[in-house]
Amino acid sequence: xxxxxxxxxxxxxxxxxxxxxxxxxxxxxxxxxxxxxxxxxxxxxxxxxxxxxxxxxxxxxxxxxxxxxxxxxxxxxxxxxxxxxxxxxxxxxxxxxxxxxxxxxxxxxxxx
Amino acid sequence: xxxxxxxxxxxxxxxxxxxxxxxxxxxxxxxxxxxxxxxxxxxxxxxxxxxxxxxxxxxxxxxxxxxxxxxxxxxxxxxxxxxxxxxxxxxxxxxxxxxxxxxxxxxxxxxxxx
Numbered sequence: 445x446x447x448x449x450x451x452x453x454x455x456x457x458x459x460x461x462x463x464x465x466x467x468x469x470x471x472x473x474x475x476x477x478x479x480x481x482x483x484x485x486x487x488x489x490x491x492x493x494x495x496x497x498x499x500x501x502x503x504x505x506x507x508x509x510x511x512x513x514x515x516x517x518x519x520x521x522x523x524x525x526x527x528x529x530x531x532x533x534x535x536x537x538x539x540x541x542x543x544x545x546x547x548x549x550x551x552x553x554x555x556x
Numbered sequence: 557x558x559x560x561x562x563x564x565x566x567x568x569x570x571x572x573x574x575x576x577x578x579x580x581x582x583x584x585x586x587x588x589x590x591x592x593x594x595x596x597x598x599x600x601x602x603x604x605x606x607x608x609x610x611x612x613x614x615x616x617x618x619x620x621x622x623x624x625x626x627x628x629x630x631x632x633x634x635x636x637x638x639x640x641x642x643x644x645x646x647x648x649x650x651x652x653x654x655x656x657x658x659x660x661x662x663x664x665x666x667x668x669x670x
Contacts, residue, residue: 450598478658487560487646487661488599533598543614544589544659546598 446471448536450547457554463521465550467534470515474536478544479508479519482531491532492519524554559583560662562647567667569634569641577632577665579647586652588630589659592616593644602645605630634667642669 449468457463467477476495480488494501494508494517501508507520521528534547560581569575581588587606591599601614605624619638624630630649634641644666648659 448598453596476657480661485664485666487562487648487664489661490658493658543601543604544599546600548596548598 446545448534448545448547450534450550452550453548454551455553457524457552459524459526459554459556461524461554463524463528463552463554464518465532465534465552466516466518467536467547468514468516469536469545471536471538471545472515473538474545476537477508477510477517478535479506480533480535480546482533482549484531488533521552524552526554526556528552529554560647560649560660562645562662562665564665565663567665568670569667570670572636574633574635575667577634577645577647577667579630579632579662580628581630581647581649581660581662582628583649583651583660584627585649585660586627587650587657588624589648589650590614590620590622590630590632591646591648593646593664599646602632641667643667 478493479491481491482488492503492506496512505522510517532550535544537544563578589604590602600616602620603622605611621633646664647662650657650659
């Protein structure tokens with residue numbers, strides 16, 4: 445029940461295309477859903493986050509879509525660029541613990 | 557510059573040896589965390605601390621130990637009991653205790669076994 449399942453494991457997209465990464469969870473107590481971006485050999489950095497009181501959040505080319513009833517959320521990267529090539533992690537946490545549960549990660553390659 | 561520093565960047569461990577990874581933050585954050593990252597896997601929580609002089613086990617605490625004597629520092633010791641220590645270790649911190657707050661990560665330490 446504590447798991448966050450992320451797919452796909454890897455993704456190849458052409459420059460200018462849309463990258464979509466999906467995550468699913470079981471624990472309905474989760475109330476915070478961040479996405480992290482990680483470049484090789486570096487620590488993850490927060491990209492965008494959402495709370496379950498909204499269904500969508502957009503920051504620049506990055507959008508989170510949240511479906512509370514389906515217990516799913518996804519990251520959309522519009523106009524994908526080669527500089528977006530990285531590993532992306534979804535995560536979830538509940539307020540009473542502060543612990544983040546991470547998905548397995550998606551390696552994105554954007555081809556020029 | 558505010559942030560989280562981890563040292564060393566690379567660390568080599570001999571069989572039977574304990575090694576300590578350093579994590580320091582100057583963000584005035586209450587909570588600190590240690591994660592282990594293996595290839596193709598997500599981040600797994602080793603230990604976390606929400607306040608000085610207190611810490612809790614995460615999902616994979618066996619073979620590891622921590623201390624939290626100062627708010628700024630949360631060192632991780634990989635003991636000889638950890639039979640498969642080769643991994644990328646990440647330290648993180650967040651502002652609130654027990655809240656769903658953003659965690660900020662350090663640059664990581666890669667531990668290799670000789």
